[in-house]
Amino acid sequence: MSWDRVRGHADVKQSFRGAFAAGRLGQSFLFVGPDGVGKQLFARELAKALLCERPPAPLTACDHCPGCAQVEAETHPDYHTLRTPAGKQELPVDEMRAFCARLARKPSRGNRTVGVVIDADDFNAESANSFLKTLEEPPPGAVLVLIATGLDRQLPTILSRCQVVRFQPLNAADVARVLEAEGVEDPARRERLARLAGGSVARAVALDDDAIWQVRETLIAGVASPRPNFAKLAEAWQKFVEDAGDDSAAKRTRASVVIGFLVDALRQALRLALGSEVGGLDPADEPRLRALAERHGPDRLLELIEKCVEADYRVERRVQLILVIESVLEQVTRVPK
Numbered sequence: 001m002s003w004d005r006v007r008g009h010a011d012v013k014q015s016f017r018g019a020f021a022a023g024r025l026g027q028s029f030l031f032v033g034p035d036g037v038g039k040q041l042f043a044r045e046l047a048k049a050l051l052c053e054r055p056p057a058p059l060t061a062c063d064h065c066p067g068c069a070q071v072e073a074e075t076h077p078d079y080h081t082l083r084t085p086a087g088k089q090e091l092p093v094d095e096m097r098a099f100c101a102r103l104a105r106k107p108s109r110g111n112r113t114v115g116v117v118i119d120a121d122d123f124n125a126e127s128a129n130s131f132l133k134t135l136e137e138p139p140p141g142a143v144l145v146l147i148a149t150g151l152d153r154q155l156p157t158i159l160s161r162c163q164v165v166r167f168q169p170l171n172a173a174d175v176a177r178v179l180e181a182e183g184v185e186d187p188a189r190r191e192r193l194a195r196l197a198g199g200s201v202a203r204a205v206a207l208d209d210d211a212i213w214q215v216r217e218t219l220i221a222g223v224a225s226p227r228p229n230f231a232k233l234a235e236a237w238q239k240f241v242e243d244a245g246d247d248s249a250a251k252r253t254r255a256s257v258v259i260g261f262l263v264d265a266l267r268q269a270l271r272l273a274l275g276s277e278v279g280g281l282d283p284a285d286e287p288r289l290r291a292l293a294e295r296h297g298p299d300r301l302l303e304l305i306e307k308c309v310e311a312d313y314r315v316e317r318r319v320q321l322i323l324v325i326e327s328v329l330e331q332v333t334r335v336p337k
């Protein structure tokens with residue numbers, strides 16, 4: 001059954017089914033949660049369930065009818081999505097107007113329309129404002145879903161018109177199951193990736209790539225060397241991020257995964273600096289981490305960890321990635337006199 005494809009989020013599925021059964025399904029939803037936990041997939045499965053022509057149970061898609069197939073292929077005439085165009089940082093107002101016009105059309109198949117704003121983090125004031133009227137009075141039968149990583153980027157006028165639905169990070173077992181479905185065959189590899197992914201499938205997928213371990217090696221070795229080469233490290237990190245292509249979410253994931261590696265290394269160095277036992281260190285890493293421990297000492301290491309965590313927050317808040325990368329490296333490559 002189609003909902004089975006959505007891992008985790010049992011509480012969210014339950015609340016949608018409950019509201020639908022009671023005839024109280026809302027019209028405007030704001031899905032909020034970290035990248036890569038299944039918000040988009042959930043929105044698509046919801047659209048399928050609403051537009052399915054032969055639902056086997058209430059709010060459940062059959063996954064076989066033309067309606068289900070067309071939602072899956074994003075060709076259904078009553079299913080509309082809006083993304084930030086490649087290379088842009090914001091949702092342009094003209095595209096938002098065209099999206100609203102599509103939503104306002106009478107449904108061509110049944111009595112429902114579903115509209116999903118996939119990059120609701122990227123509203124600018126103009127596009128948010130042009131969406132307000134549709135949000136205020138959704139066309140009859142329309143269900144609107146906005147997908148965002150946090151509430152703080154949304155205008156109060158948007159927030160007050162949506163029902164907020166929270167998506168938590170997945171547990172490691174669910175991430176491993178998604179990886180299995182995506183074709184990662186080796187169970188040990190799945191388990192390792194799931195453990196490192198912090199509940200995000202997108203992160204796990206990003207980690208399943210030899211290039212990232214190469215970058216980790218360059219970075220940890222470079223940062224620990226007696227004279228870190230800022231420019232070389234910035235270039236390696238930035239190239240890795242840029243290699244994600246036009247997909248800005250994938251770029252953010254890559255930048256953030258690298259910050260995660262740094263935080264991990266700094267935490268281990270901190271334990272060493274405090275004289276704690278650190279088990280299971282990679283033999284190549286150990287001398288580097290000891291060098292970092294000795295060079296910086298516990299207070300500075302703690303401060304660096306905080307800087308990295310802050311930087312990760314800025315990645316999520318869509319600060320320009322090159323600025324974040326440079327500011328992190330500027331800190332961690334600084335050698336005390």
Ligand SMILES: [Zn+2]
Binds near residue numbers: 061
């Ligand atoms: Zn169907």
